[in-house]
Amino acid sequence: MKFITEEELRDIYKKEPFTNYELIPETRLTPGARQFLTDRGIDLYGVGISTDKTVVARDQEASRQIKEVPKSTDRNRWKMKKLINRLKSIDSLFLLISEETIERDVFLAQDILKLGKQFSTIGQEIQSKGKAEQIFHKECSGICFDNCNNDIEDCFDITELHMRLEKGREILKLHHLRCAIREVEPIVREVYEGNDKEHLRCEEIICQVNQVINCLSQMICSIVGGKECQRNR
Numbered sequence: 001m002k003f004i005t006e007e008e009l010r011d012i013y014k015k016e017p018f019t020n021y022e023l024i025p026e027t028r029l030t031p032g033a034r035q036f037l038t039d040r041g042i043d044l045y046g047v048g049i050s051t052d053k054t055v056v057a058r059d060q061e062a063s064r065q066i067k068e069v070p071k072s073t074d075r076n077r078w079k080m081k082k083l084i085n086r087l088k089s090i091d092s093l094f095l096l097i098s099e100e101t102i103e104r105d106v107f108l109a110q111d112i113l114k115l116g117k118q119f120s121t122i123g124q125e126i127q128s129k130g131k132a133e134q135i136f137h138k139e140c141s142g143i144c145f146d147n148c149n150n151d152i153e154d155c156f157d158i159t160e161l162h163m164r165l166e167k168g169r170e171i172l173k174l175h176h177l178r179c180a181i182r183e184v185e186p187i188v189r190e191v192y193e194g195n196d197k198e199h200l201r202c203e204e205i206i207c208q209v210n211q212v213i214n215c216l217s218q219m220i221c222s223i224v225g226g227k228e229c230q231r232n233r
Contacts, residue, residue, distance in 0.1 A: 002026060002027045002028070003027070003028050003029070003030050003033075004023075004027055004028070004029050004030065004033050005030050005032065005033055006030060006032035006033045006035070006036045008033070009021070009033050009036050009037065010036065013036075013040075018042065019041075019042060019043065020042060020043040020044070020045060021037055021042055021043070021044055021045070022044075022045045023044060023045065029044075076191070079187075079190055079191045080126075080191055082187060083126070083184075083187045083188060083190075083191050084123060084126065084127065086183070086184060086187055087119075087120075087122065087123035087126075087184065088123065089180075090119065090177070090180050090181055090184070091116065091119065091120050091123070093176075093177055093180060094112060094113070094115070094116025094119060094120075094177065095113070095116060097112055097173045097174070097177055098110075098112040098113040098116065100173065101170055101173070104167070104169075104170065105167070105170065108170060108219070108223070111219065112174075112219075115212060115215055115216070115219075118212065119181075119212050122205060122208050122209065122212075125205070125208075126205065138218065140218060140221070142155055142217075142221075143214050143217065143218060148210070148211055148214050149207035149210055149211060150210060150214075151185070151206075151210050151213075152210070152213075152214055152217070154178070154217060155217050155220070155221050156224075158171065158172065158175040158220075162224070165224065167223050170223055171220055171223055171224065174216055174219055174220050174223075175220060177216060178213055178216045178217065178220070181209060181212055181213050181216070182213060184209050185206050185209055185210075188202060188205050188206055188209070189202065189206075
């Protein structure tokens with residue numbers, strides 16, 4: 001059985017346009033070739049054409065349905081991939097900042113590394129590979145158990161003045177990390193947008209992200225002001 005392709009028909013048509021095409025025995029047309037003839041109103045003749053016309057109609061309908069099928073599945077897959085890749089990028093940022101901090105402040109580096117491990121469990125939970133860890137917060141005047149899951153504004157603005165502090169480099173790095181994590185919430189909401197069944201899961205993930213952000217805010221406060229909370233000063 002020989003199959004006549006669209007490319008072959010195009011070559012013939014370019015050399016000499018035709019208004020009908022006869023299909024010889026032991027040959028069949030590919031779907032693309034059938035569509036080529038149909039688009040140009042070329043009549044098809046040959047053995048078993050009555051059956052082939054049904055096939056043509058079926059192929060055309062299938063092609064139309066493929067074009068009309070919503071791409072929601074692909075869009076959702078790419079949204080989830082975007083989220084997972086962003087979380088992995090932040091995981092690497094935790095490691096990098098911890099490594100760069102360890103020579104100047106080993107205890108701070110350990111705290112950053114620990115928080116990074118807790119943050120990584122969020123991505124694992126999203127991919128159903130485990131349960132996200134609950135972030136432990138030491139209460140202060142601005143962040144407590146009741147609001148640690150909320151989207152709390154930065155305790156204070158980070159400016160060029162903080163560059164001049166003894167640990168200004170650490171402050172800027174943690175602030176950069178905090179800003180990167182704040183970008184996660186919109187992506188999470190984009191992934192679960194319009195999915196009422198996953199609304200609760202979406203809010204739980206955002207709460208976990210907020211916990212990490214607020215914990216970083218406490219770290220920054222402790223670096224700037226020691227044991228004294230810097231919020232709303």
